[in-house]
Amino acid sequence: DAKTTQPPSMDCAEGRAANLPCNHSTISGNEYVYWYRQIHSQGPQYIIHGLKNNETNEMASLIITEDRKSSTLILPHATLRDTAVYYCIVSGGGGGGNKLTFGTGTQLKVEL
Amino acid sequence: NAGVTQTPKFRILKIGQSMTLQCTQDMNHNYMYWYRQDPGMGLKLIYYSVGAGITDKGEVPNGYNVSRSTTEDFPLRLELAAPSQTSVYFCATRGSGNTIYFGEGSWLTVV
Numbered sequence: 477d478a479k480t481t482q483p484p485s486m487d488c489a490e491g492r493a494a495n496l497p498c499n500h501s502t503i504s505g506n507e508y509v510y511w512y513r514q515i516h517s518q519g520p521q522y523i524i525h526g527l528k529n530n531e532t533n534e535m536a537s538l539i540i541t542e543d544r545k546s547s548t549l550i551l552p553h554a555t556l557r558d559t560a561v562y563y564c565i566v567s568g569g570g571g572g573g574n575k576l577t578f579g580t581g582t583q584l585k586v587e588l
Numbered sequence: 589n590a591g592v593t594q595t596p597k598f599r600i601l602k603i604g605q606s607m608t609l610q611c612t613q614d615m616n617h618n619y620m621y622w623y624r625q626d627p628g629m630g631l632k633l634i635y636y637s638v639g640a641g642i643t644d645k646g647e648v649p650n651g652y653n654v655s656r657s658t659t660e661d662f663p664l665r666l667e668l669a670a671p672s673q674t675s676v677y678f679c680a681t682r683g684s685g686n687t688i689y690f691g692e693g694s695w696l697t698v699v
Contacts, residue, residue: 508686519592519678519690520631563630575621575646576688578630 479503480564485583488558494551496582498564501545507568509540510576511549513560520563520578523549554586591615592691594679600697601669609664609694611679617689619682620662621646622654624675625693631678637662669698 481499488494500509508527512520524531524538526547531538537550551558563581595610611620618639623631623646633646637656651673653665666673679691 510686517625517676517693517695519680519692522687522689525686575633575636576631577633577647578623580628580630 479566479577480579482562482564482579482582484580485585487585487587488551488554490555490586490588491553494549494554494558494584494586496549496551496562496564496584497546498548499546500564500566503544503566504568507566509538509544509547510565510567511536511538512563512565512576513558514563514581515557515560523562554584556586556588558584559586560584592679592681592689594677594691594694596694597692598695600699601666603669603671603698605669606665606667607669607696609666609677609679609696611662611664611691612660613662613679613681614660615681615683615689616659617681617683618659619688620656621680621682621688622652622662622664623678623680624648624673625678626675634664634677666696671698674698 508525510525511523514520524536526538540547561581565576593612621636622634625631632648635654637643640659643654674697677694680688682688
């Protein structure tokens with residue numbers, strides 16, 4: 477079973493920041509938080525991941541709470557092309573093949 | 589999706605037929621995975637491999653078989669296809685880092 481909880485859908489105005497929340501209250505010490513997105517029925521696309529520090533790359537920022545029980549993915553200036561299903565996943569940094577267990581994600585709709 | 593190639597992209601099978609979905613990667617990654625995705629659902633892991641000669645079951649392995657004779661290839665075999673196996677299949681790989689790369693998917697319909 478998925479170990480994360482996400483809202484099923486969110487809307488965002490184009491040009492505004494999209495903040496996607498994720499709860500992972502059972503995360504263990506060596507598990508990372510990953511974010512992927514899937515546009516239409518394409519293969520999931522990696523966005524960002526982190527362990528306990530906040531992370532930023534060219535696509536997004538990841539804010540992880542100090543207790544690591546929740547996180548927020550931030551798309552700073554959402555565009556129509558960011559409309560997709562966003563998956564928050566927790567997975568170990570080693571053993572067991574580092575499998576990703578997908579939930580149903582958040583459908584983000586970016587509108588004009 | 590560069591580096592992970594899946595074939596075929598689309599296939600229609602009759603009930604009881606068999607087929608193999610091919611997955612090839614050119615990134616020399618040790619870890620490879622097969623997922624399936626039913627409409628409106630997240631991806632479910634079928635099988636995975638941590639290196640050539642080593643495979644293991646995921647969440648939904650029934651009705652499927654895999655082999656990993658080389659680092660590059662990780663074929664997924666469907667024996668006696670059933671309508672419940674109608675789905676989109678994704679192959680993925682992971683190297684020494686933590687990022688998993690997905691192929692573009694194979695759409696399978698069993699009628």
